[in-house]
Amino acid sequence: MEITNYLGLAAILFAIGATTVLLRRNAIVVFMGVELMLNATNLAFVTFARIHGDVTGQVLAFFVMVVAAAEVVVGLAIIITIFRSRRSASVDDVNLLNS
């Protein structure tokens, strides 16, 4: 098996995450799609680290994880705030700025 198969898996997972972001209406599920995309890039980073024999790729994946954790905290807090004021977690209902 070629190591580049891992990159194919990462590409498929990334595309599924992106499709989730495009198609789903529930803000939390959309957010999970973003997480899936970040994880897919991490897999690509780890695979490239192995191909090049350099752990820098793993360090970058580590940074992605930290930033994703921070992003989840802020994003979920925003979702909860919107849910409190509008009683809905659907991205379609947040259209206050829409005339």
Place this chain on the structure above:
Amino acid sequence: MTASGAEAALFWVLAPLMVLAALGLLFARKAVHAAVCVMFVMVGLAILYVAQEAPFLGVVQVVVYTGAVMMLFLFVLMLVGVDAADSLTETIKGQRWVGVLLGLGLVVVLLGVIAQATFPPAVGLAEANAVTNPVALARVLLGDYVLAMEVVGVLLVTAALAGLVLTHRRRLSVRPTQRVLAAARVAALPQGRTLTPLPAPGVYAQNNAMDTPALGPDGEPLPHSVPRVLRIRGQERSATAVLAEEETLVARDDLRLIGVGPTSGEAVPAPVGLVETTSGASPGSTTGGTGTTGEDEDGGVR
């Protein structure tokens, strides 16, 4: 460099399962199912990291993603409401087909790029990991990326503060004290509030559950003896249905006992008493409760 046979087997077992779970995120109706699917993908990724000579990242993946991030997602799902389903009305016309098309296009483009690209011969991490993987990572992280590391620390503190600020609720009125609450209860008496605790659900001869209402001293069922949530969901049973069920049971017992009666001579008096006690126990809550007080031993009268 190609992967070993064991690694290939691991990959070909895990990768299709992970893709299926990721599709579960895309198609699951309930958000909780989607969250469980994503958790599966993340644990699978952790296993693949360990297989790819990145044990430290594998552990961090399990701890940070499945342990913290997805648990946070589940907590927020609990707050927002577990059965908040997607609305199926399209606000943008044709969005679904455009989305599917873009997703498929992305897969084709990415896989095409990966297939076309020429990768250098894979080196492997045996040399870089000679000092064990965490040590090698730490040398790069605290050597070349010290500044980024510190900036990330600032980012984490900012995010924690943002989480606190965004979910903080400013109190708009004075916090009510016990005395104020008590006064409000008494003042609400004319509107039908009761001072005492709400009555407990009914207990019948054959039925003792939260969904059956108790009977008042006048024999009428008390609707507020059933928890409010059950009433809103319409999962409440009516007292008459429960009582009717028990009546049929008693009637069947009567028939059976009458059938037994003639065969054994001395068995006749005993069943009569039995019938009387059972029949007295269940409809007693309707009839017995009316004349006497509310403190009947019969659980139905509350």
